[in-house]
Amino acid sequence: MPRQSVWFVRTALLYLGVGFTFGALILWQKGTGMLPLAWLLLPAHMEIVLLGWTLQLAMGVAYWILPRLQVDGRSTRGRQRAVWWSYALLNAGILVVVVAGMRTTSPVQAPAVALGRLAEAVAVALFAWHAWPRVKPAGAGRR
Numbered sequence: 001m002p003r004q005s006v007w008f009v010r011t012a013l014l015y016l017g018v019g020f021t022f023g024a025l026i027l028w029q030k031g032t033g034m035l036p037l038a039w040l041l042l043p044a045h046m047e048i049v050l051l052g053w054t055l056q057l058a059m060g061v062a063y064w065i066l067p068r069l070q071v072d073g074r075s076t077r078g079r080q081r082a083v084w085w086s087y088a089l090l091n092a093g094i095l096v097v098v099v100a101g102m103r104t105t106s107p108v109q110a111p112a113v114a115l116g117r118l119a120e121a122v123a124v125a126l127f128a129w130h131a132w133p134r135v136k137p138a139g140a141g142r143r
């Protein structure tokens with residue numbers, strides 16, 4: 001497994017633990033009414049399980065498994081620097097959105113969430129830019 005995939009998948013697993021824990025706390029509140037503050041975790045739960053866990057796991061595995069490119073007789077995964085930036089921006093964006101999502105009364109909440117979403121969108125675009133030439137039938141499009 002390439003180093004980038006290790007980072008994506010390990011980070012995704014950490015988010016799995018945190019996201020499911022948040023979900024369990026919200027569920028506990030729903031069942032018992034003992035933890036009203038748990039509702040503050042709902043935006044973080046959604047962000048973490050959808051992007052931090054699911055999307056990030058898919059990205060890590062895709063980076064590993066997509067066909068490699070042949071460049072000058074060498075086998076390569078292509079635009080690797082873009083993938084590192086994608087990892088950094090995705091996780092920075094998730095953290096910003098999660099923290100901002102809990103600060104419901106802060107006047108900077110909306111701009112912070114927008115900034116986080118922008119970082120996530122750029123991360124996805126960078127990953128797609130890297131992946132595009134690698135999505136091809138086996139043995140086709142050698143360059």
Ligand code: HEM
Nearest residue numbers: 020022023024025026027028030042045046049050053054
């Ligand atoms: C990959 C797994 C999961 C995904 C993608 C996911 C996604 C979501 C989303 C999008 C919502 C918001 C739903 C809405 O507002 O209509 C939500 C709510 C919730 N999730 Fe999860 N979730 C996952 C796993 C879990 C787990 C494991 C638990 C509990 C241990 C959990 C507990 C909850 C609870 C209690 C709510 C609030 C439901 C309500 O509004 O009444 N989730 N989840």
